[in-house]
Every structure is written in structure tokens, then in C-alpha cells.
Amino acid sequence: MEPVDLNAAADAYAAAPLLNCLLREAADPDTGAAGAYRLRGSGRLLRVRGDRRPTRPELRTAAGWHPLSHTELVKLTADELREYTGVSNDELPVEIADSREAVAALLVARAGAEPPADPYVLSEQSLVMGHPHHPAPKARGGAPAASWLPYAPEAHARFPLVFLGLREDQAVQEGGAAADAAVDSLAEALDGPRAPAGYRLLPAHPWQLDLVAGRPGIREAFEDGRLLRLGPGRLPVWPTASIRTVYVPGADVDLFAKFSLDVRITNDVRRLWRHDLLRLRRTDAAVRAGFARLRRSGPAARWLSDRGYRTASFAFEELAVLVRDGLRGHVEPGTTPLLAAALAEGFPGNPLERTADPSGWWRAYLRRVVVPVLELFARDGIVLEAHLQNVLVAFDAEGMPAQALFRDAEGVKLPGDLPREAAWQRLVYCLVVNHLAEIAGALAAHHPGSAPGLWPAAREEFARHAEDRSLPEVAALLGAAGLPAKTNLLLRWTRADGADARYLPLPNPLRG
Incomplete structure (x- = not known):
């Protein structure tokens, strides 16, 4: 070799x-x-x-x-x-x-x-x-x-979180008792230190702490006792693809924790911004209710809820930690969840590569991923940011898609956040251009014989849903000459705000 x-x-x-x-x-x-x-x-x-x-x-x-x-x-x-x-x-x-x-x-x-x-x-x-x-x-x-x-997740890293003690009168949190208990449970799950009397635990990402600990306001808080360094946990966490979100699996605790990271990753500095945190509970509650209605009508899709957050009043964004549902209780029994983005890039054991029935695999994938996104928009006007890094797909023992799990309330848009046309454009970009096009391309690369039938099958899935639900946007999508593609290079070159999406039209493979 x-x-x-x-x-x-x-x-x-x-x-x-x-x-x-x-x-x-x-x-x-x-x-x-x-x-x-x-x-x-x-x-x-x-x-x-x-x-x-x-x-x-x-x-x-x-x-x-x-x-x-x-x-x-x-x-x-x-x-x-x-x-x-x-x-x-x-x-x-x-x-x-x-x-x-x-x-x-x-x-x-x-x-x-x-x-x-x-x-x-x-x-x-x-x-x-x-x-x-x-x-x-x-x-x-x-x-x-x-x-x-x-x-770095790409380096197969795992590392301990650092635990701080935050004086109780300086703590800001939202999410109720469940979120409060979830934050505190991280120390127990990771065999970390306990907070002394008069203090609340504040888990911190060690890289973020390295970046901000010396800044005015935070440095003074360490000096005057509003903030204490309690030490690291003894057990490690696993960083996920987003880098600032870590997975905490355990016998008693199964959670994700998301932190600020004052580093530009792709288009944005990855802070937990105040305006996003302040709307978090409203957004998450709306999406949870929407998924509850979905479950009553059949789709096995699940939402990984952003339960709440804790932070310091004097460093609201810099030291925030958000807790998210883990996988336990959401993933269908007997299935294995995998990140959708990994299916497109490839990794050892990728079920997309080893399937013996690529056409059947693709149809099952479409049913699991497309239907929940369209249903939530049709019923509730909710736009999931269903791009490749926000979707997990669970596979059965034969490697067939069995369930989709969606995450990240920060990227969700509720009715009124955007004009309906702009909301639909965002949905199409995330779901079709960013997500389905990449999965279809990977499937065709590994199974060239399946390529001619992939987009006709996707068109059928969208058309079937348009017949079942009152969603005129789908009919327009299937007849459109182009799809909206985000211009990340031009956005960065012109120094546009990371959230200021601009699109150019791509030929629409869904068009009949």
C-alpha cells in the first residue's frame, strides 16, 4: 500500500x-x-x-x-x-x-x-x-x-468540559426546572466538581474559555469572586460537526451542550447571540408542538429540543451554555442515527455506499426527510433549517432510512419572522439545494445506475405531498426553472452579514 x-x-x-x-x-x-x-x-x-x-x-x-x-x-x-x-x-x-x-x-x-x-x-x-x-x-x-x-471533531478529539462557579446573583437562565436540572446534571455525568454554596455551576468549553477569560469584565469577575474556576470533569465529551456543540452520552444523562465560540466558522462568528437566546423558548415550544402533531399523523420524525440555557449576566453571550435533548428516547429502537452531512462526504460504514437497493434507499430517505419539513410548513408555517448538518437519519439493521431527527432552534423561522415567499425560499435552499442535491449526488456517484431515477422519484414525493396538503408553493417549485443557491463566496467577498443570505438560480432538477 x-x-x-x-x-x-x-x-x-x-x-x-x-x-x-x-x-x-x-x-x-x-x-x-x-x-x-x-x-x-x-x-x-x-x-x-x-x-x-x-x-x-x-x-x-x-x-x-x-x-x-x-x-x-x-x-x-x-x-x-x-x-x-x-x-x-x-x-x-x-x-x-x-x-x-x-x-x-x-x-x-x-x-x-x-x-x-x-x-x-x-x-x-x-x-x-x-x-x-x-x-x-x-x-x-x-x-x-x-x-x-x-x-476538533475532525481530529477525533474528545476532551473534558471546564466547570465554573457562577455567583447566584449573577446567573441568568431560561427553560424552567428541566433545563436547570439538565445543566447541573452535566457535572454529575462527567464526574465534575460541585458548586460551593451561593454559586451555580456554569459548564464552559475550554477553547472558548481560553479565548475570553482575559477580557475585561470576565477577568474582573474571576478577580472579585463572581466567577470561580472549579476544574474540569474527569470524563470527556465528544465534539460534534458544529465544533461548539458536544455530545454527552451516559447511563444517566444523554444530552448535547452548545457553547459560544468566538471564532468565525464558515459565515459567522459562532456565538450564542443574545437575540437568539431570548427567542429560544418561544421557537422551541412552537417546533415541539408541531412535531407532536406530526407524530399523531404518522411520520416518525423527532425534534431534539433546545431545553434552555444558563449564562452570566456580565458575559451573557460569551459564557452561555445551551442544553439540548440527547438521542435516548427519540431514536427508534433497533436503528442507528447518523449525521446526514456524513452520508454525503463519506465515512467507514456509510449505508449510502453499501446499499444493494439504491432506488429503494432513496425513496425511503425522501419519505423520512422531506415529509416532516413540508408538513410543518403547511400546517404551522414553520421553516426548519434542514441542511445537512442539522439532520440526523436513523437506519435500520439493513441500512435503510427509518427516521429523521431535526435539531437547532437557532435556525428555525416561525410565521412572521420572514415574509412567506422568503421563508419558502429558505426552506427550499436548505432542504433541496444544500441537502437533497448532495445526498442524490453521492448516491449517484456510488451507484451510477440509479442516477436517472433519483430526481423523478423526488419529484413524485413532492407532488404527492402537494396533493395531500394545501401547499401551492410545491406546485410552483416543481414548475420552476431554477432553485435558490446561496452565494457563500460572494457573501464573504463583499463582507455581507453572515445571516444575510443571497441566492442565485440553479437549474431545477425537480422540474418535469
């Missing part, structure tokens, strides 16, 4: 999503050469190999096709965007390079790490490439790898 060239592998992992963005957002297919695209900024020709994960970029020159190194590809991207938009940006090329260096560090770390035995955790920790249409999906804020690798 030949040794793997980790440097070349890092280039390939980093180039694929960058090329996906560049070709989607700033180029047009050119019929003059196979795999060639005409760049809109300069008019130059760029050629790639592959479709879903483009590789081996080459630029047409007077001397022929010139292979581009990753450094040259980043420079080409910056030059093209500068010409195409008329805007300069010195930060994004650095961020893209940082993402590539992060991938290289992850590959080295993975080579010497022991993968988790739990298939679910393995799926959460499998995203070495990450978002397939983001220019810098693995950027870590430019920090040295040594500062973040101990907490």
Missing part, C-alpha cells in the same frame, strides 16, 4: 469547495472544452476534472493548460472576484489559505488518532472537507493549530 501524500490530499480537500463556489457564482460552462468554464471577471477559461468534487484546476494560457497549485487557485479566485464585483478583499484569501492549512493539520492528526467506536459519533467527526459550497469551510480564525486541534 503506497503512503498517502497528505499535502496533496489537503490541497484536494480544500480546492473542491472553493472550486464549487467559484464555478457556481462567478463562471459559466463553456462548450469548447470538456470541464471548462468561462470566468465572468476576466473571460479566462478554467478547466476542472469531476463534477460534485472538482479537482485538478487548470487555467488556459497561450502555452496551453496550466495546472494551478492551491496558492495559485486562491490568487486566481481573488483576481476574478475583484474584476467581477469591483470590490477588493484582502481578508478572504487569508481565510481560504487558513482553511487549507487547517485541513492539513486535521489530516496529520487523524492519521494518528483512534476513531470513535460509536457509529453516530464517527459520523459527526467525519467532515474533513466540510461544507461543499463554501470557500473556507475549515478556517479556524487564523489561530495556531495547537490551540484548536484538541477540540
